[in-house]
Amino acid sequence: MNFNLSVGLSTYLLVGAMLFCLGLYGVFVKKNIVAVLMSIELMLNAVNLNFVAFNRFLAVSSVVGQVAALFVIVLAAAEVAVGLALVIAIYRTRHTTNTDEFNWLKW
Amino acid sequence: MSTVVFFIFAILAVASAWGVVTSKNIVHSAFFLALTFVGVAALYVLLNADFIAAVQILVYTGAVSIMVVFAVMLTLRGDVRESSEENRKWGWGLFTAGLLFVVIALVILTNTDWRILAGPWTVQNTAASLSKLLLTSYMIPFEASAILLTIALIGAVILAKGVKEDK
Numbered sequence: 001m002n003f004n005l006s007v008g009l010s011t012y013l014l015v016g017a018m019l020f021c022l023g024l025y026g027v028f029v030k031k032n033i034v035a036v037l038m039s040i041e042l043m044l045n046a047v048n049l050n051f052v053a054f055n056r057f058l059a060v061s062s063v064v065g066q067v068a069a070l071f072v073i074v075l076a077a078a079e080v081a082v083g084l085a086l087v088i089a090i091y092r093t094r095h096t097t098n099t100d101e102f103n104w105l106k107w
Numbered sequence: 108m109s110t111v112v113f114f115i116f117a118i119l120a121v122a123s124a125w126g127v128v129t130s131k132n133i134v135h136s137a138f139f140l141a142l143t144f145v146g147v148a149a150l151y152v153l154l155n156a157d158f159i160a161a162v163q164i165l166v167y168t169g170a171v172s173i174m175v176v177f178a179v180m181l182t183l184r185g186d187v188r189e190s191s192e193e194n195r196k197w198g199w200g201l202f203t204a205g206l207l208f209v210v211i212a213l214v215i216l217t218n219t220d221w222r223i224l225a226g227p228w229t230v231q232n233t234a235a236s237l238s239k240l241l242l243t244s245y246m247i248p249f250e251a252s253a254i255l256l257t258i259a260l261i262g263a264v265i266l267a268k269g270v271k272e273d274k
Contacts, residue, residue: 006110006224008221008222008223009222010216011113011117014216017208018121019120019121019143021205021211022121022124023124023128025128025201028197028200029194029201030194032133035191038136039128042127042128045143048147049150049151052151052154053154056225056228057226060227060230061229061230062236063236063240066159066233069156070159073167075252076167077166077256078260080174081174082262084177084263084267085262086266088178088182089266091182100194
């Protein structure tokens with residue numbers, strides 16, 4: 001496998017994969033629910049980077065990938081607003097942000 | 108030249124993302140997150156997506172990070188230095204995320220169709236092309252996302268404010 005150092009599509013995809021897997025790790029291991037939301041933002045950013053990179057390298061005469069990235073940004077803004085409002089609502093009744101204590105739907 | 112800039116900002120983005128998920132102090136995590144967003148915005152500039160880079164700075168660094176900091180400040184209890192710990196099963200998370208990264212990296216590095224360099228960029232004005240696409244072929248998703256954003260923000264206000272019991 002020969003790997004050269006010039007920046008191509010695969011380099012951008014590797015950066016996106018690193019960001020995505022770091023976000024996935026954060027979602028799995030973090031105890032604080034706000035940190036889990038931050039990790040989800042990391043994963044959405046990785047996906048956006050992939051959209052824009054594919055647009056730049058495979059479709060040089062249009063901006064369809066950037067349109068998709070724009071929609072992902074809108075969705076991420078809506079998601080983080082609702083997520084943080086849920087965190088504050090849970091905190092008001094339960095006085096905790098620890099994901100291990102979010103277990104009152106368990107029987 | 109652009110290779111050096113790429114590696115500076117790629118390393119900045121990945122290192123701050125590492126800081127987000129490994130920091131025990133959640134306030135540090137929030138500031139590392141803002142730094143990651145700035146690094147990704149610089150990568151967008153290198154990818155000729157100047158409008159997306161501006162939106163990234165405005166929406167993510169400006170709004171999302173500040174909102175996360177607000178949520179952190181409103182829900183902080185106990186010692187801030189141990190406000191964002193790992194749970195007991197962190198080894199499984201490390202295993203799964205590492206395995207996924209290895210699989211993705213193998214796919215990327217063995218796919219020769221993706222081992223390409225950037226061709227000449229032929230779009231003159233990204234913002235104008237984006238707006239033309241958004242108001243013609245992507246008009247229905249555009250309006251739907253506008254409605255979604257309105258509903259989500261109203262829902263967020265209602266959730267955060269709480270509803271009176273006696274109404």
